Amino acid sequence: MAIHFLQSKAAKTLSLAFVFRMTETQAEEAFRKIRWSETEGEPVCPECGGVEPYQYRRPSGLLRFRCKACGKNFSITSGTLFASHKAPIRAYLAAIAAFMNEVKGKNALALSRDLGMSHKACWIMLHKVREAMAEEFKARKIGGQDKTAEVDGAYFGGYVKPANFREHRRDRRLAENQTGKRKSVIIVRERNGNSLPAVFKSESAALSWIKSKINRGTIVNADEAAGWDALGSKYEMRRINHQEAYSDGEACTNMAESYFSRLRRGEMGHFHHVSGPYLLRYAQEASWREDARRVDNGAQARRVTQLALGRGPSVDFSGYYQRHIHQAQTAA
Numbered sequence: 001m002a003i004h005f006l007q008s009k010a011a012k013t014l015s016l017a018f019v020f021r022m023t024e025t026q027a028e029e030a031f032r033k034i035r036w037s038e039t040e041g042e043p044v045c046p047e048c049g050g051v052e053p054y055q056y057r058r059p060s061g062l063l064r065f066r067c068k069a070c071g072k073n074f075s076i077t078s079g080t081l082f083a084s085h086k087a088p089i090r091a092y093l094a095a096i097a098a099f100m101n102e103v104k105g106k107n108a109l110a111l112s113r114d115l116g117m118s119h120k121a122c123w124i125m126l127h128k129v130r131e132a133m134a135e136e137f138k139a140r141k142i143g144g145q146d147k148t149a150e151v152d153g154a155y156f157g158g159y160v161k162p163a164n165f166r167e168h169r170r171d172r173r174l175a176e177n178q179t180g181k182r183k184s185v186i187i188v189r190e191r192n193g194n195s196l197p198a199v200f201k202s203e204s205a206a207l208s209w210i211k212s213k214i215n216r217g218t219i220v221n222a223d224e225a226a227g228w229d230a231l232g233s234k235y236e237m238r239r240i241n242h243q244e245a246y247s248d249g250e251a252c253t254n255m256a257e258s259y260f261s262r263l264r265r266g267e268m269g270h271f272h273h274v275s276g277p278y279l280l281r282y283a284q285e286a287s288w289r290e291d292a293r294r295v296d297n298g299a300q301a302r303r304v305t306q307l308a309l310g311r312g313p314s315v316d317f318s319g320y321y322q323r324h325i326h327q328a329q330t331a332a
């Protein structure tokens, strides 16, 4: 029998141990080659495109450049998701490696123990990695002629604790007994292809988004919830009654189910307060991991680093210290 992919050598190419054997200069080299791939790692001024900067180090050891053409100061991460980094570059590489190697997701507390950094710094770093992953979904469309996709939804977040005594119990399905934070995660997933998640108040609120993301000509599998009926106006549908079976040979939503079980495991085991503005990021992380589950860890880490260094500064964390301090302290 073939060895499980996760035990194979290819899956272990970017281990934490490997990153920890790197010097800071080697880590910088790795970042430079990913950010400035066209010049094989030679720095390019983000302001004017000049390629002949002076290179110097701050007293703290952080590597800086000064453009000879326009005089702008910049670092390896200026203008990227990791802009104005405080930690050594090696810590970012280690965070990404640890994050990718942990199949079920990595939480910030565990990472802070691994790296000897503060919980808050690690929490922000991991959310920036998720923000990098989110780049992948921006222009994504699912399906097409003769392709098959699955659609499903499930509720996450805003957990209402059940009361201990039966007479105190409330019907947690009723709107008045919910926290208002409970949201529906919708997944559209192409068979033998990619997936795309989104967060809505309810499944029915997702219909126009689904229609805009699944290409015409796709055969769409969904369960028998009445909310999906409206999709029949655009797609050929296959419906499955989950009370009877998860697959009847014709219709099946097993791929969507396996996505939700991954997200559910993340919710239970790692990020205890999956709610609010970060639910979409966790949903995107689970989707990214599902799609990349056969890609080796080293390639996954390179891809995420590429996404982080190939885009502008964080949107989620702009003005972070002013606005999000409370959430940072209460989220896991």
Ligand SMILES: [Zn+2]
Residues within 6 Å of the ligand: 045, 046, 047, 048, 049, 050, 067, 068, 069, 070, 071, 072
């Ligand atoms: Zn310049």
